[in-house]
Amino acid sequence: MSGRAGRRGQDLLGKVFFYNIPLPKVQRLIKASVPKLKGQFPLSISLILRLILLAEKADDEADAKAKALSVLKHSLMAFNQPKKQEMLKLFFLFSVQFLVREGYINQEGKPQGFSGLATHLHYREPSNFVLISFLEKGLFHKLCERSLTNKGGKQFSETVMETLVLVLAHLFGRLRLPHSVVGLKGQFSQSKVILEELPPEFAAAAEEYNDVVDKIFGTFLLSTSKFADMEQEYRLPLSKICKYNVFNTALLS
Structure with a gap:
């Protein structure tokens, strides 16, 4: 079986070709109910x-x-x-x-x-936006600049390289571990199973970025709150009783 589905928003029909398939099976496929599509829209x-x-x-x-x-x-x-x-x-x-x-x-x-x-x-x-905030603040530049100065401008020190890997691992390679594994911290001698904390300057920059996003989202919520149907929000799901007028009167009083 082969075919071409209709292009969403452009074609009304698609085409399907059956080759070397028994007619009863083709009839079952045609008459069968269409499965419900579930999109994962990113x-x-x-x-x-x-x-x-x-x-x-x-x-x-x-x-x-x-x-x-x-x-x-x-x-x-x-x-x-x-x-x-x-x-x-x-x-x-x-x-x-x-x-x-x-x-x-x-x-x-x-x-x-x-x-x-x-x-x-x-x-x-959101790690991509956090990385860019680090770049804009010059944190990577300051970290690498100190190393080049100490080594005569020829190569990065091992400490700087480990710090860079640590920061990038926090941004792009971090996975959540079961709580039971946290108690094993310090027992993995061959690898970094549990990441160390971010360096202070990077941790402070990440916290500052989070605060900025919170403020932007808060401003957005305030500007869009007028579109909310408050009666629907305060309506009980089974009895359909609306408590919005009672709540609004209590606030005014």
Whole structure:
């Protein structure tokens, strides 16, 4: 059996060819119920930035914009689900706000700065944005500069190399271990099963980055809270009794 599925958003029909398959089996396949599709739409800030880059750098700007919008409008995650479609729109607004505040796109929506590096490491979000924050603060430069000064500008010291590997391991190679393994810390002599803490300057920069993201997201929540259906939020699921008016009256009093 071979065929070509219809292109989502473009084709109404697809084609399937049966070769050397008994007719009764073909009839069963045709009459069988269609399995429910479940999409794993990787909606993320990095994806939004990749779509912006696609639209900006493509030779055919109109075609690139149409393809980028198609990805957002025809996602399986929000297929025939109006509420999730609204959530996608709100998340898109938050992503754009984040990208502007962090300097990945300008006020006109054009990519700038480290946008290319962020999209290249899109599969490691949010570590890609944390790495760029380290680069912008010059932490790697300061670490390597001290080593070159101490060694006469010829090579990095072993301590610096180990620190670089430690930082990159925290960003891109860290995995959660069962709590029972934590008690074995210090017993692995041949390898670093449990990572050491980040160097103080990197840990402080990561904490600062988290605070910035929290503030951006908080501002976004405040700006979008007016779209919330408060009566629906306060409506009990079984009795359908709405407590919103009672709660609102209590606040006013």
